[in-house]
Amino acid sequence: MSTKTHFNSESPILEVKNLQTAFEIDGELHNAVDNVSFNVKPKQIIGVVGESGCGKSVMSLSVMKLLPKGIGSIRGGEVIFEGKNIENLSDKDMNKIRGKDVSMIFQEPMTSLNPVFTIGYQLQETLFNHMAITKKEARLKSISLLKSVGISRPEKIIDEYPHQLSGGMRQRVMIAIAIACQPKLLIADEPTTALDVTVQAQILDLLRDIQEINNMAIILITHDLGVVAEMCDEVIVMYAGKIVERTDVDTLFHNPKHPYTELLMGAIPKMDEDVEVLSSIEGIVPSLKNMPKIGCRFANRCPKAMPECKSISPLLAETEAGHEVSCLLYESSMPNEGANVR
Ligand SMILES: Nc1ncnc2c1ncn2[C@@H]1O[C@H](COP(=O)(O)OP(=O)(O)OP(=O)(O)O)[C@@H](O)[C@H]1O
Ligand SMILES: [Mg+2]
Numbered sequence: 001m002s003t004k005t006h007f008n009s010e011s012p013i014l015e016v017k018n019l020q021t022a023f024e025i026d027g028e029l030h031n032a033v034d035n036v037s038f039n040v041k042p043k044q045i046i047g048v049v050g051e052s053g054c055g056k057s058v059m060s061l062s063v064m065k066l067l068p069k070g071i072g073s074i075r076g077g078e079v080i081f082e083g084k085n086i087e088n089l090s091d092k093d094m095n096k097i098r099g100k101d102v103s104m105i106f107q108e109p110m111t112s113l114n115p116v117f118t119i120g121y122q123l124q125e126t127l128f129n130h131m132a133i134t135k136k137e138a139r140l141k142s143i144s145l146l147k148s149v150g151i152s153r154p155e156k157i158i159d160e161y162p163h164q165l166s167g168g169m170r171q172r173v174m175i176a177i178a179i180a181c182q183p184k185l186l187i188a189d190e191p192t193t194a195l196d197v198t199v200q201a202q203i204l205d206l207l208r209d210i211q212e213i214n215n216m217a218i219i220l221i222t223h224d225l226g227v228v229a230e231m232c233d234e235v236i237v238m239y240a241g242k243i244v245e246r247t248d249v250d251t252l253f254h255n256p257k258h259p260y261t262e263l264l265m266g267a268i269p270k271m272d273e274d275v276e277v278l279s280s281i282e283g284i285v286p287s288l289k290n291m292p293k294i295g296c297r298f299a300n301r302c303p304k305a306m307p308e309c310k311s312i313s314p315l316l317a318e319t320e321a322g323h324e325v326s327c328l329l330y331e332s333s334m335p336n337e338g339a340n341v342r
Helices: 056-064 091-097 119-130 133-146 167-179 197-214 225-231 248-252 261-267
Strands: 014-025 026-041 045-049 072-081 102-106 184-189 217-221 235-239 242-248 316-319 323-325
Touching: 014 045, 014 056, 014 217, 014 225, 026 056, 026 072, 026 242, 045 056, 045 225, 056 072, 056 217, 056 316, 072 261, 102 167, 102 197, 119 133, 133 167, 167 197, 184 197, 184 242, 197 217, 197 225, 217 225, 235 248, 235 261
Parallel strands: 045 217, 045 235, 102 184, 184 217
Antiparallel strands: 014 026, 014 072, 235 242, 242 323, 316 323
16 A cells, blocks of 8 residues: 555656766776666566676666665666655665565575575565564465465475575575565566576566566566567666667667667577577677776777767767667767766
8 A cells, every 4th residue: 555645657666867876996986887867667677688797787786775885886866766766765764665665586596595594484574574464474475475486385395495496496486575565666687597498488477477467567687688579668778887778679679779789689599509698799898997988888899880989978869769879870960078978
């Protein structure tokens, strides 16, 4: 039951505005997420893609206010969840929202379940944190949650420990914990990467079913464009801490504009090839310390780079309705470089 009178279902559930998240390395601040803006509407599934090190996890941890304390911090911009700027929320208030209104499935499922507690304990802990229910009710609800994520014999599994379960089962448990309080937004960071293809498909089907039943929005982070095609409404392509392209899923696949996106598309492996997805773009994502200070961060790997790409920083701009690209190829004229946001 919501008491938030200012929020209606047409508003975005999440607004990220010019988010800058920095890590301190050798006494200097480096932005791992740099000027990122996007909205998530209720029930929308937004895919976030980009190679390793592009800032996908740091972006999600920023939204959850779960950055490693003293190491990473939000340095600029705003994260607004259901109309509330999370910067202004105390740890206590954030704890009330986290797990209840917004949940996250972390990239490393093996490390996010606590090995010393039973599955039931960990599920019930989440329920007790957010609901006024008895022990007996919590146990029954946990069993029904485990059942809802396709775990057979939930009455037995509830008393087992994480190491007694397969990777797929652990991931289902993670999902059960994440959806226990029917969040309005789920951030799923590579929810299926560690799993084999069949289990992967089952978990994605499960997420979609839950999304429909619970009317929840999902930010789905993945290396796998096949997953994006199957699951997402909109896609954000990140490169070196920035959004380089954002559009609906059909446009992304049929009319990609940024050369990085085009290369990602070309990097989709064929079904029968057992190769790492996104492995075939030459070069690597720059580390935070080696980030180009001006110009397009992709310029030195870009097959379409022009001389000015190394000196003029492109801005993310709408090239047509609902399609944003950050590339000089699509900018007719640029003001002087000093005026640009890096
Ligand atoms: N705790 C940290 N301290 C310093 N730098 C960090 C830390 N965590 C992440 N980074 C840096 O921030 C950048 C973004 O990392 P992030 O983990 O968000 O990438 P990612 O897109 O999630 O990659 P992957 O696909 O491998 O999960 C990288 O350059 C990474 O090295
Ligand atoms: Mg990550």
